[in-house]
Amino acid sequence: MNTFNKISVVGLGYIGLPTAAVFANHGVQVVGTDTSQSVVDSINAGKPHFGEPDLDALVRRVVENGKLSASNEVQTADAFLVAVPTPLCEGRDKDFGADLSYVQAAAEAIAPALVKGNLVILESTSPVGTTEKMARWMADLRPDLSFPHDKGEMADINIAHCPERVLPGRIIEEVVNNARVIGGMTRKCAQRALSLYRIVVQGECRVTNARTAEMSKLTENAYRDVNIAFANELSVICDRHKINVWELIQMANLHPRVAILSPGPGVGGHCIAVDPWFIVDGAPEDARIIRMARQINDAMPDYICGKVVTRAQSLVNPVIACLGLSYKADVGDLRESPAVEIVAQLADQGVAELLVVEPHISALPKDLSDRGLKLTDFDMAIEQANVILLLVDHNAFMHIDRDMIKDKFVIDTRGAW
Numbered sequence: 001m002n003t004f005n006k007i008s009v010v011g012l013g014y015i016g017l018p019t020a021a022v023f024a025n026h027g028v029q030v031v032g033t034d035t036s037q038s039v040v041d042s043i044n045a046g047k048p049h050f051g052e053p054d055l056d057a058l059v060r061r062v063v064e065n066g067k068l069s070a071s072n073e074v075q076t077a078d079a080f081l082v083a084v085p086t087p088l089c090e091g092r093d094k095d096f097g098a099d100l101s102y103v104q105a106a107a108e109a110i111a112p113a114l115v116k117g118n119l120v121i122l123e124s125t126s127p128v129g130t131t132e133k134m135a136r137w138m139a140d141l142r143p144d145l146s147f148p149h150d151k152g153e154m155a156d157i158n159i160a161h162c163p164e165r166v167l168p169g170r171i172i173e174e175v176v177n178n179a180r181v182i183g184g185m186t187r188k189c190a191q192r193a194l195s196l197y198r199i200v201v202q203g204e205c206r207v208t209n210a211r212t213a214e215m216s217k218l219t220e221n222a223y224r225d226v227n228i229a230f231a232n233e234l235s236v237i238c239d240r241h242k243i244n245v246w247e248l249i250q251m252a253n254l255h256p257r258v259a260i261l262s263p264g265p266g267v268g269g270h271c272i273a274v275d276p277w278f279i280v281d282g283a284p285e286d287a288r289i290i291r292m293a294r295q296i297n298d299a300m301p302d303y304i305c306g307k308v309v310t311r312a313q314s315l316v317n318p319v320i321a322c323l324g325l326s327y328k329a330d331v332g333d334l335r336e337s338p339a340v341e342i343v344a345q346l347a348d349q350g351v352a353e354l355l356v357v358e359p360h361i362s363a364l365p366k367d368l369s370d371r372g373l374k375l376t377d378f379d380m381a382i383e384q385a386n387v388i389l390l391l392v393d394h395n396a397f398m399h400i401d402r403d404m405i406k407d408k409f410v411i412d413t414r415g416a417w
Helices: 016-025 037-044 055-064 101-113 130-141 148-154 171-177 187-197 210-240 245-252 276-282 288-312 338-349 378-384
Strands: 006-010 029-033 068-071 079-082 088-090 096-098 119-122 158-161 180-184 205-209 319-323 353-357 387-390 409-412
Touching (some): 006 016, 006 101, 016 055, 016 068, 016 079, 037 055, 055 171, 079 101, 096 276, 101 130, 119 187, 130 158, 158 187, 158 210, 180 210, 187 205, 205 210, 210 245, 288 409, 319 378, 338 353, 353 378
Parallel strands (some): 006 079, 079 119, 319 387, 387 409
């Protein structure tokens, strides 16, 4: 019952493809499914469609040895892992909720392939109750099979939630080594999911119910978001009082029970900038601190733009070197990046010439290129600009010759210089 000879991974993006490749590398036959034909073709050619350390060689190896293949159609398997997006959509009271259409589409694609004894696991970060919705969506299409919400431990199909817990730039390592929370709709569902993850996961696996597993991922990211919001709010207050916030935080953190995070230009990425809204949407009257933290962090790009515009307007011919576009250092991931939002706002205000530097991408995203912006070489941008705006603390920016910027206005949003 706990033998998994073949698994299907539905959604071959930042989470699904590395997960599929790691399982394939452990000898499991894996068929990945994606709606994009170009993604399917790229993977079947042994080439990932996005950059991630060690993923290139791993995908090539498991495709060449026949353990990993990709398709547009969901095929029969012993287990199905769902790793599709759960983007934001407008929710209650002009806050944001989760768009579950991708999860529903995945459930409806899996349903025809199900047979008695199958396991279906939702890895996508989701609001509380989504795993149960997924089970009902499949049950509606397969009345010939029983599901946990109706038959409990005796169900034909086992359903679980195991939220992904990886960091871009370290995904391959963290799929294997990170602790995992495994939530089953029943005890049997959880144990079957545990036996699947034990094939590849070396970190601790903690078993719980599906709702707790869903909430655990949201809680992790909301915790970080709230603490970043404290640091960002502190930075605004320190600006008002002409205090160096990074020096202040160093002083405060000398206390053995204080660990303030670093402020920045906002919060980006596919998790922290998104997931706390799912808690707010599910409990709008109660999630007061979590909502306020999201609002504080979402307001930071506007605040940074205001500082930059004020500085630029004091110059005759302002030229701003915008250093970094990604949401975190040393990756090319631009999802929800506050740096992209800041550069777009500055372009729209038209107060200066913008020289955009991002060493981890080969072309600007369309919303920036449509504004007439182009990628610029780092050295050229530093030489030509009279305002230096550090948005991302890439290693490539850390070893700058101080003499090159001593006569320029520097706005360091990361406290790196």
